[in-house]
Amino acid sequence: MTASTAPARPESEAAATSPWVERLRRVGRALALPAGSVVLAFLIGAVLIALAGGDPLASYEALACGGFGISCFGGETPALQISNTIEFITPLLMAGLAVGVAFRAGLFNIGVQGQLILGAIFATIVGLRLASLPGVILIPLLMLAGVVGGALWAGIVGVLKAFTGAHEVVTTIMLNYVAYNLLNYLLINGPMQAPNSSQISLPVGQNAQLPTLIPQEGLFFGQPGGAYHASIGIFIALAAAGVYAFLMRRTALGYEIRAVGQSQRAARYAGISVRRTIIVTMLISGAFAGLTGGLMIAGGSLHYLYADLKFDTTGFDAIAVSLLGQNVAIGVVLSAILFGALHAGGLVMQSDVQISSHIVEILQAVILFSLAANFLRSLKLRLPSLGREPAKPDGMEAAQAALQAEVGSTAAAEGDGRA
Amino acid sequence: MSRTRMRLVALATCLMLLLPVLAACGGTSSTSGGSSANTIKVGLVTDTGGLNDKGFNSLANQGLQKAKSELGIQADVTQSTKASDYVPNLTNFASRGYNLVIAVGFLMASAVGQVSQQYPNVKFALIDSTPADAKGNSVTRSNVTSLLFKEQEAGALVGILTGMLEKQGKTPKKSHIVGAVGGQKIPPVDHYIAGFQWGVAKEDPSAKVLVAYSDEFSDPTPCANKTDTQISQGADVVFQVAGGCGLGVLTEGGKKGIYTIGVDTDQSASDQSVIASAVKRVETATFDAIKSVKDGSFQSGTVLFDLKNDGVGFVKGNLPVPADIQTEIDSVTNQIKSGAVTVPDTVKP
Numbered sequence: 001m002t003a004s005t006a007p008a009r010p011e012s013e014a015a016a017t018s019p020w021v022e023r024l025r026r027v028g029r030a031l032a033l034p035a036g037s038v039v040l041a042f043l044i045g046a047v048l049i050a051l052a053g054g055d056p057l058a059s060y061e062a063l064a065c066g067g068f069g070i071s072c073f074g075g076e077t078p079a080l081q082i083s084n085t086i087e088f089i090t091p092l093l094m095a096g097l098a099v100g101v102a103f104r105a106g107l108f109n110i111g112v113q114g115q116l117i118l119g120a121i122f123a124t125i126v127g128l129r130l131a132s133l134p135g136v137i138l139i140p141l142l143m144l145a146g147v148v149g150g151a152l153w154a155g156i157v158g159v160l161k162a163f164t165g166a167h168e169v170v171t172t173i174m175l176n177y178v179a180y181n182l183l184n185y186l187l188i189n190g191p192m193q194a195p196n197s198s199q200i201s202l203p204v205g206q207n208a209q210l211p212t213l214i215p216q217e218g219l220f221f222g223q224p225g226g227a228y229h230a231s232i233g234i235f236i237a238l239a240a241a242g243v244y245a246f247l248m249r250r251t252a253l254g255y256e257i258r259a260v261g262q263s264q265r266a267a268r269y270a271g272i273s274v275r276r277t278i279i280v281t282m283l284i285s286g287a288f289a290g291l292t293g294g295l296m297i298a299g300g301s302l303h304y305l306y307a308d309l310k311f312d313t314t315g316f317d318a319i320a321v322s323l324l325g326q327n328v329a330i331g332v333v334l335s336a337i338l339f340g341a342l343h344a345g346g347l348v349m350q351s352d353v354q355i356s357s358h359i360v361e362i363l364q365a366v367i368l369f370s371l372a373a374n375f376l377r378s379l380k381l382r383l384p385s386l387g388r389e390p391a392k393p394d395g396m397e398a399a400q401a402a403l404q405a406e407v408g409s410t411a412a413a414e415g416d417g418r419a
Numbered sequence: 420m421s422r423t424r425m426r427l428v429a430l431a432t433c434l435m436l437l438l439p440v441l442a443a444c445g446g447t448s449s450t451s452g453g454s455s456a457n458t459i460k461v462g463l464v465t466d467t468g469g470l471n472d473k474g475f476n477s478l479a480n481q482g483l484q485k486a487k488s489e490l491g492i493q494a495d496v497t498q499s500t501k502a503s504d505y506v507p508n509l510t511n512f513a514s515r516g517y518n519l520v521i522a523v524g525f526l527m528a529s530a531v532g533q534v535s536q537q538y539p540n541v542k543f544a545l546i547d548s549t550p551a552d553a554k555g556n557s558v559t560r561s562n563v564t565s566l567l568f569k570e571q572e573a574g575a576l577v578g579i580l581t582g583m584l585e586k587q588g589k590t591p592k593k594s595h596i597v598g599a600v601g602g603q604k605i606p607p608v609d610h611y612i613a614g615f616q617w618g619v620a621k622e623d624p625s626a627k628v629l630v631a632y633s634d635e636f637s638d639p640t641p642c643a644n645k646t647d648t649q650i651s652q653g654a655d656v657v658f659q660v661a662g663g664c665g666l667g668v669l670t671e672g673g674k675k676g677i678y679t680i681g682v683d684t685d686q687s688a689s690d691q692s693v694i695a696s697a698v699k700r701v702e703t704a705t706f707d708a709i710k711s712v713k714d715g716s717f718q719s720g721t722v723l724f725d726l727k728n729d730g731v732g733f734v735k736g737n738l739p740v741p742a743d744i745q746t747e748i749d750s751v752t753n754q755i756k757s758g759a760v761t762v763p764d765t766v767k768p
């Protein structure tokens with residue numbers, strides 16, 4: 001749809017061809033699907049809450065309180081809620097980038113959970129072994145160890161995919177189980193189990209922990225500083241999002257990743273080494289995932305490795321984060337904020353109005369489902385009166401549609417696998 | 420589509436996006452703060468097992484709900500979906516001035532250690548563990564009560580039953596070999612097994628007690644496998660000490676026609692093979708902790724629950740207990756209660 005085909009329009013819209021308006025329109029179009037999915041999820045959630053005998057309004061009030069510190073009526077401290085949300089956003093954002101970079105190359109990395117576990121294991125080992133180093137040296141080393149651990153785990157997948165064609169969905173899921181059992185081995189009567197304890201390692205020391213945004217001593221907003229766990233990890237994650245955007249849009253490697261993602265054959269024809277690109281993409285994806293693990297150990301509220309990390313869903317929630325964010329940096333940041341706030345809000349919702357925080361998982365599932373099914377788009381196609389006539393898909397859109405269809409089917413398969 | 424229509428759609432989308440926020444802002448709160456100032460507020464935080472774990476979390480909630488109806492407290496529950504929720508959940512209750520925050524399970528030891536230090540005016544009850552400090556060491560805090568159990572006393576009573584059945588030749592294979600399958604080699608599990616060994620040996624010194632650990636508390640398969648191994652070694656009574664994993668012991672034992680013994684709660688409904696259960700009354704401990712806050716008798720440090728205060732016990736299962744065995748169980752119960760005998764709490768190799 002270009003300006004030349006549009007009918008004559010009033011004076012005020014004469015500037016329609018200006019890049020600003022065009023950009024706004026593109027942003028609007030990009031936002032329509034994710035925003036629609038989110039709205040739909042909230043509507044379905046409201047119905048479910050009502051069916052369960054709850055008050056949707058009060059529930060969403062509590063959700064907003066826990067997520068963003070607004071509309072708090074139960075004596076909560078808004079600043080504390082925001083701090084909690086930041087704490088939950090950080091790993092989701094990092095892991096969302098890990099999934100996103102793989103998506104851009106047409107790879108579906110379901111193994112982020114396993115990769116972040118490896119990252120967390122490596123980071124904990126460095127944090128405990130080199131505990132005497134000062135923080136300025138130890139923390140970067142710990143993060144680097146996380147990156148190495150995650151990249152190593154995902155690199156196996158990349159090499160297998162590049163040289164044997166082994167499907168990454170299969171190999172990443174399998175490696176998740178290897179990671180879970182490695183974690184069990186290390187922490188249950190294993191070499192990393194803390195003495196006189198079970199299922200956990202010793203915590204990393206003070207100098208291996210990320211500085212928190214609010215000092216640990218003294219009172220802030222009526223609460224002890226130690227209760228605020230949000231750390232500078234959020235800035236590390238945001239910086240990683242910046243690196244991601246730069247990599248994808250401004251570097252030759254990013255171009256190669258996108259080219260391989262759209263058509264391996266065309267990429268090969270253009271002289272791009274598909275094998276190399278697949279391996280490098282998985283290494284980067286794993287590095288992001290491993291850094292997530294490092295951030296979970298050095299940031300957050302628990303500074304030790306725990307066996308329950310295998311029941312943690314960050315690596316899987318990240319798939320939804322990346323999908324909702326359409327695999328672009330700003331989108332991943334926004335959807336990580338939404339999902340982090342939903343999780344933090346769900347906890348408050350349960351304590352305040354006794355609506356199970358599992359409702360949040362339903363919201364996330366509906367968002368993912370409607371994105372994968374893309375049924376808002378098909379609704380628009382069926383009911384022309386609702387929207388514009390279907391635009392002729394250009395190459396990018398077709399590739400995205402194909403990717404989303406593939407993602408939808410594999411997501412369903414993954415759901416079966418976990419059930 | 421015309422530009423105007425597109426704008427309308429965009430506007431509608433924006434409005435819809437804002438809807439939850441508007442709803443959140445506009446509503447008058449009808450749910451919060453209904454309690455008067457002197458109502459005791461109690462918050463319960465589950466571990467990742469959740470409220471429907473048929474174990475500690477659900478038992479603690481039973482105690483909480485009982486306290487709500489009998490003591491007129493305000494009772495709120497938050498389930499943790501991941502380990503990183505522990506600290507935010509505990510803080511959520513503590514920061515809002517709850518009188519008592521209850522944490523379930525040893526996995527929350529470090530989280531309770533952390534939050535209890537930040538909120539010295541809030542009382543905490545930690546089930547099955549003592550709080551841990553930032554270095555992972557066990558500590559005592561003036562505002563934390565650790566609810567611990569003498570599991571060995573319950574284990575001893577099911578051991579007495581097992582030993583007498585073996586001695587009298589009333590077990591399925593009359594093999595004088597019995598087994599115990601633990602979830603992990605951690606103190607609460609070993610307490611049960613140590614008591615079981617003691618009880619069996621007391622009645623049937625010739626009996627052999629096989630001990631195995633599944634390193635698992637939720638998946639039943641490893642426990643079923645361990646049971647199989649013990650059965651092939653001749654065991655005809657197996658005691659499960661592995662929570663949800665141990666349900667595999669009960670069903671596998673039922674399939675192979677041996678007797679099994681349940682743990683923590685009355686598990687006779689789980690399988691026909693369950694002849695008794697060694698129970699740990701987490702609901703009683705939870706209720707008592709809440710009551711102590713209500714009547715001002717809250718005690719920091721460790722509170723032990725044993726046979727004497729009905730914190731642990733023996734519950735009959737699907738096998739009628741012969742009168743002579745019941746007499747013996749009652750007599751040992753009284754001896755333990757009076758302190759005449761002490762049941763060991765370490766597993767013999």
